[in-house]
Amino acid sequence: QKEVEQNSGPLSVPEGAIASLNCTYSDRGSQSFFWYRQYSGKSPELIMFIYSNGDKEDGRFTAQLNKASQYVSLLIRDSQPSDSATYLCAVITGYALNFGKGTSLLVTP
Amino acid sequence: SQTIHQWPATLVQPVGSPLSLECTVEGTSNPNLYWYRQAAGRGLQLLFYSVGIGQISSEVPQNLSASRPQDRQFILSSKKLLLSDSGFYLCAWTDRGGETQYFGPGTRLLVL
Numbered sequence: 001q002k003e004v005e006q007n008s009g010p011l012s013v014p015e016g017a018i019a020s021l022n023c024t025y026s027d028r029g030s031q032s033f034f035w036y037r038q039y040s041g042k043s044p045e046l047i048m049f050i051y052s053n054g055d056k057e058d059g060r061f062t063a064q065l066n067k068a069s070q071y072v073s074l075l076i077r078d079s080q081p082s083d084s085a086t087y088l089c090a091v092i093t094g095y096a097l098n099f100g101k102g103t104s105l106l107v108t109p
Numbered sequence: 110s111q112t113i114h115q116w117p118a119t120l121v122q123p124v125g126s127p128l129s130l131e132c133t134v135e136g137t138s139n140p141n142l143y144w145y146r147q148a149a150g151r152g153l154q155l156l157f158y159s160v161g162i163g164q165i166s167s168e169v170p171q172n173l174s175a176s177r178p179q180d181r182q183f184i185l186s187s188k189k190l191l192l193s194d195s196g197f198y199l200c201a202w203t204d205r206g207g208e209t210q211y212f213g214p215g216t217r218l219l220v221l
Contacts, residue, residue, distance in 0.1 A: 032208050043199055043212040044153070088153070092208050095160070096143060096168070101152035 002027040004091050006100035014108055019076040021103050023089030026070070032092040033065060033072045038102065039085045047074070047087075079107045111136035113213040115200050121219045128173075128187040130216050132200030135181065140202040142183040143210065144175055148196040159183060160205075195220045 003026040013019045025033075032051055036044035050056045050063040050072065062075040072091075076083055084107050090097040112135045122128060134140050144156040155168045157175035165175050172191060176184045183200055200213040 034209070036212075041217075043215045046209060046211065049209060090210075095141065095158050095166070096155045097153075097210055098155075099153040 002030075002091075002093050002098055004089055004098050004100040006087075006089055006103045008101060009104040010106050011103055012106045012108060013079050015079060015081060017079050017107075019079045019083065019105055019107070021074040021076075021087050021089075021105065022071060023073065023100055024071045025089075025091045025098075027091065027093060027098075028067075028070060030067075030091045030093070033063070034090040034092075034097065035061075035063060035072075035074045036088040036090060036099075037083075037085045038088055044088055076105075079105075081107050081109055083107050111202070111211070113200060113202055113211060115198075115213040115216050117216060118214065119217045119219075121221060122190050123221055124192055125189050128185070128190050128194070128218070130185040130198055130200075130218075132183040132185075132213055133181055134202045137181070137202070137204060139180060139205045141205060141207075142177065143201040143203075144183065144185050145199040145201065146196045147199060153199070156185070190220045192220050194218065 005024045034049045035047045038044045048058050050065045056063045060077045064073045086102040086104050088102045089100040114133050143158045145153045147153050159165050159177045173187050198216045201210040
């Protein structure tokens with residue numbers, strides 16, 4: 001069973017701080033990694049994907065990938081209350097995405 | 110631009126009743142299509158995926174089935190619902206050969 005693990009949280013950060021979300025995966029052959037955001041009662045929406053080791057930045061979001069250590073992380077700079085949601089890490093396994101259970105983020109004003 | 114639709118948005122069904130959920134994609138051709146279920150307190154579970162008309166792969170053996178009668182239409186069905194079938198059902202698509210999945214708005218199913 002190929003696993004994707006996330007801390008369920010909740011992770012609470014004050015407004016304006018950096019939120020750091022982490023994910024580990026078991027399949028060493030995985031090549032593609034995704035972060036989705038899911039608001040309560042809504043479907044997941046793609047934030048960003050990363051394929052190569054290192055950092056990838058998109059606005060306030062930075063994805064970090066370390067294939068040797070088998071972890072991927074998401075940093076959210078200048079966190080806003082509107083960032084409060086569950087963040088899902090996903091890893092390609094064959095044709096489909098294998099999802100972690102998500103980390104709940106709460107940004108407090 | 111591409112759009113994905115699911116209906117109904119919510120559904121309350123008695124145990125033992127049939128089920129039919131529909132997903133359609135607009136603005137693309139030959140997509141890969143996926144059905145996921147998200148149960149309360151659990152992660153997204155892949156149920157079925159399809160790479161073409163009439164081609165269905167099942168990931169989890171259960172009382173659900175899927176069909177793809179048209180290129181951009183994906184249907185999830187059951188002949189007799191169980192209590193454990195309650196959950197949030199999500200359809201997703203990718204371009205053929207693509208990896209990034211985009212989700213529909215979902216159908217929330219409650220089986221009583």
